[in-house]
Amino acid sequence: MPSRFPGMDPYLETPALWSDFSASFITYWRDALIDCLPDNYEARIDEKVSVVEVSPPRRRLIEPDVAVTQREPSWSPSPAPAGVATLEPVTLSLIIEEETHERHIEILHRPDRTLVAVLELLSPANKEEPGRALYLAKRNALAHLPVHMVEVDLLLKGQRVPFEEELPPGDYYAFVSRGDRRPRCQAYHWTLRQVLPAIPIPLLAPDPDVWVDLGAVFRTTYERGRYARSIDYATPPPVALDAARLAWVTERARGEASA
8 A cells, every 4th residue: 555645654753663664665775776786886785783871761762672561560579588687778770771773775896895885764863862973973984985975864853964054944855975075965855745856876986876766665665564554644643743744744644635
C-alpha cells in the first residue's frame, strides 16, 4: 500500500519504526546506486558502533526491548538473618552507556577500493546529544579528506547540521559536499507537501555525477516495509508541527485530502 503522503511520512519518526525504516532505506538507496554506478565503482553499506554515556532524561527515551515491556514489579530485599548487624542502604542510579549503530553507504573506486564518497541518512542520535557531538566530529574529520559527503535529513525533530549561513526554508534536506569544492556545499530543501527529489552523487573526476531518485527509494522502502499496517493514522503525528502543517498532516493521515 502506498504512503498517504506525497513525500516523507512524518509518522515514521516514531522510535518503534525509525530504526527499521532507516536500515531499509539505506539498503534500497544502495541498490539504486548500484543500478547506475559505472562498472569501476561499488557501493557498500558499512556500520559504525559508538558507546556514549546516557543521562537520566535521555534514558527514558531509549526504546525498551519487546521482551521487557511489562510493568516493573515492586521489589524489596529479603529480610536479614536474625542476630546480625545490618545497615540501611542508599539507593543510587547507575551510569548507563548506550550503544548506537550508525549505518552509512560508502562508494569505492575499483580495483584499489579507494573511498570516493560517504552517504549518510541522519538518525535521531545524530541530531541530539550525546550522539550529535560524535557525529559532528566524524563529519568534521571527513571534511578534511578529499572525500565527497552526502547527508540526507528526513527528520523534523532534532538539530540540523551546522553551516555558516542560515539554511533555506524547508522541512527536509539533502546536503552534497564535494571533496574538491569545500567549504562550499549544495543544499537541497523541500517541504512535507513535496515529493523527495533526485539528488546528484559525485564521483571521481572526470566521471559525471550519478543521480538517485530519493522519492523512488522512499516508495520502495515504505511499500516493502508495509508500514501502512503498523501506523495508526488516527493518532496525532509523533512530531511537533505548527497549526497549518498539523492540519494538513491530519487531513492526509485520515485520507481526507488528495493533494
